[in-house]
Amino acid sequence: MYLYNSATHKKEEFVTHTPNHVEMYTCGPTVYHFAHIGNLRSYIMEDVLEKALRWRGYDVNRVMNITDVGHLASDADTGEDKMLKGAKRENKSVMDIAKFYTDAFFDDCKKLNIKTPDVVQPATGLIDEFIKVVSALIDKEYAYVAGGNVYFDTSKLDRYYVFNDHDEEDLAVGVREGVEEDANKRNKNDFVLWFTKSKFEDQALKWDSPWGVGYPGWHIECSCISMKFNGEYLDLHCGGVDNAFPHHTNEIAQSEAYLGHPWCKQWFHVHHLNTNSGKMSKSKGEFLTVSLLEEKGYDPLAYRFFCLQSHYRKGLVFTWENLDNAVGAYNKLIKRVAALGGDDGAVDQGVLGACADKFGEALDNDLNTSMAVTCVYDALKADTNAATKRAIIGSYDLVLGLDLIKKADALREKEAAQAKTAGADGFTIQGEGDPAIDALVLQRAEAKKAKNFAEADRIRDELKAQGIEVTDVPGGAVWKRV
Ligand SMILES: [Zn+2]
Numbered sequence: 263m264y265l266y267n268s269a270t271h272k273k274e275e276f277v278t279h280t281p282n283h284v285e286m287y288t289c290g291p292t293v294y295h296f297a298h299i300g301n302l303r304s305y306i307m308e309d310v311l312e313k314a315l316r317w318r319g320y321d322v323n324r325v326m327n328i329t330d331v332g333h334l335a336s337d338a339d340t341g342e343d344k345m346l347k348g349a350k351r352e353n354k355s356v357m358d359i360a361k362f363y364t365d366a367f368f369d370d371c372k373k374l375n376i377k378t379p380d381v382v383q384p385a386t387g388l389i390d391e392f393i394k395v396v397s398a399l400i401d402k403e404y405a406y407v408a409g410g411n412v413y414f415d416t417s418k419l420d421r422y423y424v425f426n427d428h429d430e431e432d433l434a435v436g437v438r439e440g441v442e443e444d445a446n447k448r449n450k451n452d453f454v455l456w457f458t459k460s461k462f463e464d465q466a467l468k469w470d471s472p473w474g475v476g477y478p479g480w481h482i483e484c485s486c487i488s489m490k491f492n493g494e495y496l497d498l499h500c501g502g503v504d505n506a507f508p509h510h511t512n513e514i515a516q517s518e519a520y521l522g523h524p525w526c527k528q529w530f531h532v533h534h535l536n537t538n539s540g541k542m543s544k545s546k547g548e549f550l551t552v553s554l555l556e557e558k559g560y561d562p563l564a565y566r567f568f569c570l571q572s573h574y575r576k577g578l579v580f581t582w583e584n585l586d587n588a589v590g591a592y593n594k595l596i597k598r599v600a601a602l603g604g605d606d607g608a609v610d611q612g613v614l615g616a617c618a619d620k621f622g623e624a625l626d627n628d629l630n631t632s633m634a635v636t637c638v639y640d641a642l643k644a645d646t647n648a649a650t651k652r653a654i655i656g657s658y659d660l661v662l663g664l665d666l667i668k669k670a671d672a673l674r675e676k677e678a679a680q681a682k683t684a685g686a687d688g689f690t691i692q693g694e695g696d697p698a699i700d701a702l703v704l705q706r707a708e709a710k711k712a713k714n715f716a717e718a719d720r721i722r723d724e725l726k727a728q729g730i731e732v733t734d735v736p737g738g739a740v741w742k743r744v
Pocket of ligand 1: 288289290484509
């Protein structure tokens, strides 16, 4: 498999430390609010990547953190403490907020067919580990105490990694823009590993440490959680492109300083979901959630389909019109799969293998999901029987996660219920799948046939009272709720 690596700025063959095994880490959510669908785009694409690796035969151990304490890298960072902000907004404790929004995040993931990682670790559950690593960084002279806080000393590194084409000077200015300088720092890029003194004095969660009562910085949690559950060699680190600098840069700095050897080779960054007016964010009033999509009648999996239609390294523009187009295409695709019928017949293994090769090529080409979706249409057109087509699509859907077979079968069942035949002479009733109404419509037809028009009218009035309109058609009747 070839993937673009943000650390080297090129597409490279994906090579793991242990053959056929992937240690994978994902930066998880800060659980102070609902995730917006822009955040969820990253998790959808990372889920496809994980499933593509498994489909390719790798054994994957995927780890994710939950940021439930602080969200600070330095007192000078653009910072409000997001968890505190959430707690104040809703007049709840920080832990209540964390629990509520962690559950909400995984509910959204479930609706979007995003698999839960093998390990999910809230930051508050691993404080001792953070203290151990920060102590070791001080012992190795990669960290220093100033003004009550512990800082990482970026000047001690041979190379301070960056993920884009700017030089460090530009990035440092970018990060400082509009933000007061933290006078305790020795170097402009230094960042806090442990706070005991902060401008956020009302921080609710604090722990004892060798440097006083305080709480961890944000970057250290990802390094520690990964090193604990993925081991010393991480194969693949994922996140939104926002996280590349300074968060991931600082994760590399800490982890490699601690371990004394290179840490993670492959970095996978998913680009933004944009609106017509720019990047989608919580603060700009364009706060779109999975619940909102559902309230408006959208199937969350249609949003997943929308995301898969474009490449993860390109910005994706969200408009309702674009989503409607994706919904139309998704529903049409399900109808075409439904039209294949059931699983009757033998699967042609030769055709199955050839299609798998093409699908694999799409995945191997830097996770080309739009090409992978095109493979589904190719399978529908393939010169083979319906059972083979269903087997191919079922296999692709292990990666795509669009529930194509499940939804197609449900659609066929619904249609079968709507077009049921009743009566000895093949009288057909087409309705909305309600057996009680079907029975009344049939009684009315039988009364008419027996020329008992008073009874037929009585039943029609009874149906009308229930809001049902019946139309006679050749050989049967159609009813609907009006
Ligand atoms: Zn992280």
